[in-house]
Amino acid sequence: MPLSELTAATPTARQRDRAVDVARIGALLVVMFGHCALLLATIDSGGVRISNLLGALPALAPVTWVVQVMPLFFLAGGAAGAYGWHAGSPWGSWLFTRAQRLCRPVFWYLAFWTVALLVTRLVLGAESADALGRESVALLWFLGVYLVVLAFVPALTHMRTWRSVAVVLVALLSATAVIDAIRFAVGTPEAGLANFLVVWLIPVVIGVAYARRLIGPRIALGLAVAVFAAQLVLAATGPYEVALVVTGAEHTSNVTPPTLMLALHCTWMSFLFVAAAGLLNRWAARPRVWRAVAAGNGGAMTLYLWHIPAIAIATFSLHAVGLDAYNVHAAGFGWLLALRELVFGVVMAVLFRLLSPLEHRRLPGWDAPVRAAGARSTAAGALICLAGVAVVALAKSGLAGVAGWTMLGCFVAAAVAARVCAAPPKA
Template sequence: MVPRQYAGAGQALRPDRDPVIDLARFFCLALVVVAHTMMVSPVLHPDGTVTSHNTLGNQRWFEPVVWVLQVMPLFFVAGGITGLQSWRRLRARGGSAFDFMQARMLRLLRPAAVLLALMFAGLWAARLTGVDPQVIQLLASGAGMPLWFLAAYLAAQLNLPLLARLHARAPWLTLAVLTSLVVTVDCLRGAMPPLAYLNMVFLWCAVQQLGFFLADGRRVTPGRPALAGIILGSNLVLGLLVWLGLYSGNMLVNLNPPNLTLLLLGVSQAAALLLFRPGLAELGSLAWVRRFLGVAGRWSMTVYLWHLPLLAAMSGLLLLTDFPQAAGGTAAWWWGRPLVLLALIGLLLPVLAVFGRLEERPTAPATVPSRPAAAVVAAAVVVYVPVADAALNGLTLGVLGGGTLCFTLAVLLLGRIPARLWADSGRGGSGPPLPRPPLSANVEP
């Protein structure tokens, strides 16, 4: 039986969480936020034009560093672990694939829709006040970059019920087919560049599949020497592909659209998660660490979605003042990064207080029925209309406006989650126990 946590009058709060997964997620999010503070570097030129430079990404020494610290695959591995176990629990309670899709989309789209609406309103107001359209475009494209992750993560999660069924029947064949699709797209992307965006689905679904293996402990039980060998071997293969000139050695270049190098990093990071699990579990078992991770994980998507828009807005506003700003890459610029990070955290706190609740699970009385499958599918299609537009034509002010309308329409189509399906996910009640593999799930709505 999965242990449960209780509070007051014996009311169950939620299934026991795996602190290793919480630590992995927090590490990924913190690293992304810190890295972005060292990348955003807008420059105001004497003629009034504004350009943006990726200061950290342009440093030659950073290329081998980002090889180690490119943690986006790890986030999808963790998503595969939690998603698979959540799907199994939902099925045991009588839920369907469309119930799962409805819950996932609502959890992600509600905070994203509000962000898009406020970004569109703010940038449109700035344009009406006379801000140069070039600056508006720069802010729109930069601040909206986290949305690519939302689209990729949502695509992987929407395919999770199907991939879980395939995993149960033929796990290695499923992973091999996904890997073959990734390689095929990589081979054809030179002749047809737009085709590369198919790997936003194939690649991240393959990485998510690695999380399935970790969640299903009876199928993956390598010893520590074998795990170390997997880490070494995947990085050697990756190094060979880079040395042959087939892929860039810069993992930021390989990220969007993604390619096979991210899958190899995912294999390495999944093995590392198992290898270092004992130490991470000991750290995560400390009471103060669990409390901190509980607070930090509660609004993780809000932090991810908002941190770059806030950073871009702060940097853009500073350009309009006489505040002295060091040139990107200089010693003064680097020394100023901790102050930028502290300022960003200060801006995030009120945002979390106001908008963090949107990330909480939306429920309704138990009498509310599940949404029709057609409504759930229509919501998924509506969401990816602006996503496809942004991928092909770039993120513009018009796309932000259209995205706001599409995301809002999707939320309306999805309605609210019937409480009967999620009674065991944090509102009390009892449900079927989860298995206890080496990495158990942090059950998500």
């Protein structure tokens, strides 16, 4: 679908919440250009060398409290899901219809990397293919967690008052703290895996409450300030690190798995969005702004999936002409980093133009109508959740070794099985 048609086909503000769309595309731009800034890479006689800007300059860690914007993706998903849910709809069929659009570009992405890694294995050997495979799907953790938390949206729409929202949020924050205590007592990150669900449910809850107008902007602003202050106290007194993204140098990550530090961050950032939503809606009402926001949201998964390959293209193209942004102490490092951001923006724009139509190209079988009810609908929803868990495991192991390829097979199998269950029953 041409970009002009895609924009024209996007619903107007009377049919959807523009602030949610602004939050989604704004957060995506921060993630894309943030990842480009964090990457330090070069090639020397020892091969490819990759490090992290925050690992090289730990003093920048507090900046992550601003650029860690993943809560806004989950909030947008919760709000959009609440807008799209209708009481009495079959839960599993509703969830599968949302997975159809989300997974369509992922299938293309995984097909590309399957072929690319097979070629790499033949040309450069198994070690190079495995190294590339571990990086190629790392960001898919978001899709996996998103599919699972989305399954809770219909239940969350039963919240009717601000008090019920507060009870759910306190329960989630308390559960996060308990899971953290177990994790620290056991001494392994695996003991905190449940927080992948518990923590990322927090912005979904606030997104649903926002869509149902259960939180006013003034209350939201006050809560955002209070929770932010609590996070400052926790950072100063608790056993947590400051950085809210992976740095490569942390002892205890706040994101893999998430911790109470990230849970508080999710809470205040989500409340801050609710407080600012009115301003965002008025700003997005400008025709030029809305056109850009609509176009970006129409290819959001393309931007998310392909921005890491775009960063790699920009980085190693500049390396080829001797313009590496690798040594943070070298003269002109800031200018080299800015140049890479610029080149990345151009590369990403080209990839977006070429690949975003795949998000709207219906796949035979996968995009057939969904009319399952009863047990078939429930099975379809459960299988989508299982597919999400498989994607999280795939992101962890990468497309490498038996575990990685097995998780890919599990994801595809669960998705196909969900499609079969969601099909209309035979007459």
